[in-house]
Amino acid sequence: MGRIFLSAAHGGKETGGIDPGSIAGGTxxxxxxxxLRDLIVTELRARSFEVLSVPDDLSAKQTIEWINSRVRRGDVALEIHADAASSPxxxxxxxxxxxxxDERKSNAELVLMGLLRRVTQLPNRGVKPDTNSGLGSLAFCRQTKAPALLMQVGFLSNPEDRALLQxxxxxxxxxxADGLAAWSRAVDPGSGGGGATYPAINININGQKYSExxxxxxxxxxxxxxxxxxxQIDLSKAPNVRRITYRRIVYVKAIELREFNVSVSWDSASRTVSLRSNLLICSGQIDKIMSHGNASEVQLQIFLKNNNENALVRFPDIAKLYREEAAIEGVNYDIAFCQMCVETGFLRFGDDIKPEQNNFAGLGTIGGGSQAATFESARIGVRAHVQHLKAYASLEPLVQDVVDPRFRFVTRGIAPLVGQLSGRWSADLNYGDKIMAMLKRLYESAGLM
Structure with missing residues (x-):
């Protein structure tokens, strides 16, 4: 039986000092x-499992390196987190x-069910592909050589979850521990490592079967x-993309190509990985704020409803409003719409901004007040959002009258690309990456990439 690597998220040294992770309720x-990690380790060792506890002072990158330098065939790795949300x-x-x-999805279900059987009061948010995370991928799941999962044990920002945990x-x-034990026992020690034999799979690219x-x-x-x-993908500057040599041929992990605007999907029945590179959008324009959108109104609606089934109840015309208002100012409505999804949690909002404020982008007021801006209608709220984006991305004058209360305070044209909004629109230095991850999710769901 293989070993179990267990990492407690955060606590290590990241840029700027010790990373505490989320903070709530005095902890x-x-x-x-x-x-929690220490208790899990004790329990697993009592059950005769060999557990390697990742040192607490390592950064996220160092954690992966520490595991990868010790991993053996048959090992598994889990990192535990406590989530946080703007709404408690x-x-x-x-x-x-x-x-x-599919195999890792089944592993994730084992681990999650282990927890939920013991703590029945804890809501089940399900198992999710890492493409559904805020950044669109999770390094712990992607770069760890052992089969790896990332678990959110609850929301530290929620008083009930926090009380349960404590x-x-x-x-x-x-x-x-129950879930990890079941996962570890299910791992086939002969499925990886030196001398292993890997099953062949089919490859489909742009609808055509690939010969190899x-x-x-x-x-x-x-x-x-x-x-x-x-x-025509250059991986020479992508050291984190996993490569292996098998029978004198170099192979690359297919899912990593998603970062190069290639859609990747898997059909377990036919054992086929499908790649789609004939983008219906221009890859060189994908992150330009002043550009054309690509999704239809229906595609935007479906994407929103798939992530929040109640989103269109209060704002039934939100997709139409973004397409219309953004087109008037020359702003990419796909980008604006996806930024709205990031800011509001697919129109779930939070305690700091209420739905009735029609503020879809966390826009502030003037005069140093702590309250977020309020707009008289959804259309005006969308218009203000679009105008604020145009302020950052363009030197061109507005077509419509100004409704964005902070338009004049923006240094015009300072951020023509989505990534340049990081640290400006939001203090989060990954803010632009989160919007781009959301944009790729939209385009994949719409069949545009």
Whole structure:
């Protein structure tokens, strides 16, 4: 039986000092996860499992390096987190797995069910591909050599979840230990490592069967490097993309090509990985704020409803409004719409901004007040959002009268690309990446990439 690597998220040294993770209720994510991790380790060792506890002072990158330098065939890895949301009502547990990996999805279900059976009061938020995370991918799931999962044990920002975690910490530990034990036992020690034999898989590119086959490694599809070259993707400056050599051929993990605007999907029935590179959008324009949108009104509506089934109840015309208002000012309505999804949590909003404020982008007021701006209608709220984007991305004058209360305070044209909004629109230095991850999710759901 393989070993279990267990990491308590945060607590290590990141840029700017020690990373506490989320902070709520007088405690930190790092503290709570370390306490929980220690109980899980004790429980698993009592069950005769060999557990390697990742040192607490390592950064996220160092954590992965520490595991990768020690990993052996048959090992598994789990990192535990406590989530946080702008609304304290959001709660529940979930597990993220690397996208397009059916095996890892099943592993995630084992671990999550272990916890939920022990702590029945904890809502089930389900298992999710890492493409559904805020940044569109999770390094712990992607870059760890062992099969890896990332678990959100609850929301530290929710008083009920926080109380459960602190008052029933041992039950959390027992449940997660149950899930990890089941996962570890299910791992086939012969499925990876030196001398292994990997099953062949089919490759479909742009609707056509590719003549060469790929391989399946730990549930992940790998494709030959020559196909990557044919797609005109330069991986020379992408050291984090996993490569392996098998029978004298170099293979690349297919899901990583998503970062190069290639859509990647997996069909387990036919054992086929499908790649789509004939984008219906211009890859060089995808992150330009002043550009054309590509999704239809219906595609925007479907994307929103798939992520919040109640979103269109209060704002039935939101997709139409973004398309119309953005087109008037020359702003990419797909980008504006996806920024709205990031800011409002797919129109769920939070305690700081109410739906009736019609503020879809976290716009502030003038005069130094702490309250967010309020707009008389959804259309005016969307218009203000679009105008604020145009202020950052363009030197051109507005077509319509100014309704954005902070338009005149923006240095015009300072951020023509989505990534340049990071640290400006939001203090979050990953803010632009989160919008781009949302944009890729939209385009994949609409079949545009």
């Amino acid at each position: 930190t994510e790092a503290r709570e996860m370390i306490l 009502s959001v709660r529940g547990a979930s597990v993220f797995y690397i996208a397009n990996n 008052n029933r910490r041992r039950d959390f530990a027992l449940g997660i 086959q790929g391989i399946l490694v730990d549930g992940n599809a790998y494709i030959p490097i020559d196909l990557v070259d044919r797609l």
